[in-house]
Amino acid sequence: MNTSTPPEIVVLSDLVAVAAVAAERLAEAAQGAIAERGRFTVALSGGSTPRALFELLAEPAWLDRLSWEQFHVYWVDERCVPPSDPQSNYGVAQDLLLSKVPIPAAQVYRMRGEDDPESAARAYEAIVRETLPASPDGWPRLDLILLGIGPDGHTASLFPGSPYLGERERAVVAPYVEKLRMSRVTLTPPVLNAGRAVIFLAAGADKAGPLKGVLEQPDGPPAELPARVVHPHPGTLTWLVDQAAAALRHEA
Ligand code: 6PG
Numbered sequence: 001m002n003t004s005t006p007p008e009i010v011v012l013s014d015l016v017a018v019a020a021v022a023a024e025r026l027a028e029a030a031q032g033a034i035a036e037r038g039r040f041t042v043a044l045s046g047g048s049t050p051r052a053l054f055e056l057l058a059e060p061a062w063l064d065r066l067s068w069e070q071f072h073v074y075w076v077d078e079r080c081v082p083p084s085d086p087q088s089n090y091g092v093a094q095d096l097l098l099s100k101v102p103i104p105a106a107q108v109y110r111m112r113g114e115d116d117p118e119s120a121a122r123a124y125e126a127i128v129r130e131t132l133p134a135s136p137d138g139w140p141r142l143d144l145i146l147l148g149i150g151p152d153g154h155t156a157s158l159f160p161g162s163p164y165l166g167e168r169e170r171a172v173v174a175p176y177v178e179k180l181r182m183s184r185v186t187l188t189p190p191v192l193n194a195g196r197a198v199i200f201l202a203a204g205a206d207k208a209g210p211l212k213g214v215l216e217q218p219d220g221p222p223a224e225l226p227a228r229v230v231h232p233h234p235g236t237l238t239w240l241v242d243q244a245a246a247a248l249r250h251e252a
Helices: 015-037 049-057 060-065 089-096 117-131 189-194 205-216
Strands: 008-012 040-044 071-075 077-079 144-147 182-187 197-202 236-242
Touching (some): 008 015, 015 040, 015 060, 049 089, 049 197, 077 089, 117 182
Parallel strands (some): 008 236, 040 071, 040 144, 144 197
Antiparallel strands (some): 077 182
């Protein structure tokens, strides 16, 4: 039973609108973090949904508005492929956003998808533990974590039946995902729940089922819908979803 504050759910017309609100929320989080701590740490997810946000943030209006030099960028997860591979979460973010904004290269912390998965996970564990402050219960604490949700309810690279849904030791692991026939590197639930702010972006009718299941039965089995493991405390949880993804919810 999680005791965290219920999530904020914002239903928007479409993915463009989701990206616009996500950019505003990111700007708000960045401004607060930089004012209070002199830097902003954010972890990005992969997949297709964040592309709209990356493209928006690379536009001139945002280029001038954000203090990019104080940004520190991490990843929620990565496919075990080289950064040049079209599947690379880093590669997509680099192409659409990071190559267009003045974040110092030393402040971009890439998961090394080209390395042995377990080695890459161990290396990234060291990076997040060394470069991020610890939450009160000792987990690397990010200012903002951007998540997506798959049609099967996965988030990060925590898929249904994952052995890491209850992980309480490691911050980063390297699951082999049978259905994808590939390994991934991913942050674990305690790190996702240590975030000061966690925002899910979800768009499209194929997310309506898992969204309903996660939001209306949050205490159901995470093994069925792994996004259920995300309930940050004392951080905040927000869902920015389009109407198609919200279609099955009673209040939609
Ligand atoms: C990944 C992501 C993953 C993603 C969901 C949703 O590496 O694929 O981190 O967790 O957020 O699969 O993906 P879409 O945005 O493509 O629907």
